Amino acid sequence: MAHYEEHHRETFADSALVVNHGIEQPPVVNPKFHRRxxxxxxxxxxxxxxxxxxxxxxxxxxxxxxxxxxxxxxxxxxxxxxxxxxTRNSIRIGITGVPGAGKSTFIEAIGTKVTALGHRLAVLAIDPSSERSKGSILGDKTRMETLVHNPDAFIRPSPSAGSLGGVARKTRESVVLCEAAGYDVIFIETVGVGQSETAVHSMVDLFLLLQISGAGDELQGIKRGIMEMADLIAITKADGANLQKAELAKAQISNALTLFPMPASGWKPRVYTTSSTEGAGLMELWLGIEDFLKHTKVNGYFYSNRARQSKWWMYETVNASLRDSFYNSPVIEPLLAHYEEQILGEEISSFVAANRLLETYFGSR
Missing domain, CATH: 1.20.5.170 (Single alpha-helices involved in coiled-coils or other helix-helix interfaces)
Incomplete structure (x- = not known):
């Protein structure tokens, strides 16, 4: 059979059995291309x-x-x-909420109204980083399609990189640059990590918590932590068949807030219902933000709070630098694995290991 096919190819050059020699394929990338x-x-x-x-x-x-x-x-x-x-000519607003509260959609809706009032808005969106790959999707812009094309808005997603409190370590410095660029309203959207929002609370003038109806009964609202930090609370997705549930959640959370002591700002937190798709309640919420700012500026809390935050971030920056210096020290790095093995083998306690590492570190300086 093979002999027949060979004879057929030699006799009939146009046969389908003839395998033509191909041409050299061009490179996938233009060889003349140089990355700019x-x-x-x-x-x-x-x-x-x-x-x-x-x-x-x-x-x-x-x-x-x-x-x-x-x-x-x-x-x-x-x-x-x-x-x-x-700097210091802006208002800084921290925005957080449970997963599914629609933070990005809410920011786009209220951000559009804020810029329509003549403000310039900067959104610093913190995206969660993977504990395994350390990477982040940074996809917040894709959910703010209208706001991203607004000439009076600037959106910057950043990875949390494992930072506690749902904010990037350099968010405060980014706020300074945005203020210098003329943005007078700064939104800091956190990853929504629950009750670990101390970091963002220490860099904003107002803390806004987004909630959804049906996330828990009135006792859920009594829990200490993030609820105590909130200056304003917005029940999102208050539209259609969900409107009645949102109003019920508003009443429950309002009742729970009456059990909290008065915060240092002297401001009694308010609860609003909002709909990002229909725009309902957004202007009322913004007026509530303006009321809070007026109230805290009159009683002096606004300015004393910023001074306290500046002091807190000085110590936080020192702590972060010391921590980085410790773990990157050429003296400490080879000892970490050694002490880890001893702890896992129960040859030494973690307390003793930590003290020996610190003694070695400070003794080497």
Whole structure:
């Protein structure tokens, strides 16, 4: 059979059995293509670009702030110091909520109304990072399709990178840059980690909690923690068949709040019902935000709170730097695995191991 096919191919050149030699396939990537290097700005160019409200340069400056490279951190610190005189002219609002509360949809809806009132809005959206891969999707922009094209809005997603409290470690520095760029309303959207919101509460003027109806009865609202931090609470998705449930949740949470002591701000937290799809209740909520700001500025809490936050972040920055210096120390790194094995083998207690590591670290400096 094989001999017949060979004879047929030699006799009939146009036979389907003839295998033609192919041509060399072109490369997948154009060999003449050269990746264009992003321009590296100087500190002066960064500062000038931020003050002139160049969103591209602002984004690159925030990237420098978030970078872990030492040379980037040196540049970032100079940018922040130069921008500080142009800050403190905004209101900072922290927004959190249980999963499914519709934080991104809510921010887009109320953000559109805020910019329509003449404000410039910056949204710092914190995306959860994977404990395994350490990566983040950073997909908040995809759920803010209208706001992302708004010329008066700036949206910046950042990874939490394992930071406690649902905010990135460099979020506060990013707030400084956004204020210098002329954004007078800053939204900080957290990952919604429940009752570990101390970090974001320590960098905002007002803490807004988003809730959904049916997430728990009145006793759920009495739980200490995140409920005590909230200045305003919004029951989202209050539309259609869910409207009655949202009103019931509002009444239950309002009753629960009466059991809480008066906060240091002297402000009694309010509860609202909102619908991001229909726009219901959003302006009422914004008026509540303005009432809170007026109230706290009159009694002085607004300014004393910001001073206290600045002091808190000074210590937090020192703690973070010491922690990084400890774990990256060439003296400590080889000892960590050794003490881990001893702890797992129950040869030593974790308390003794920690003290020996600290003694070694401070003794080497």
């Amino acid at each position: 290097q992003r321009a590296q700005y100087t500190v002066d160019e960064f500062v000038d670009g931020i003050l002139s409200r160049n969103m591209a340069i602002l984004s690159q400056a925030i990237t420098m702030v978030e970078s872990s490279r030492e040379e980037h951190q040196l540049i970032a610190q100079q940018i922040i110091e130069r921008c500080l005189p142009y």
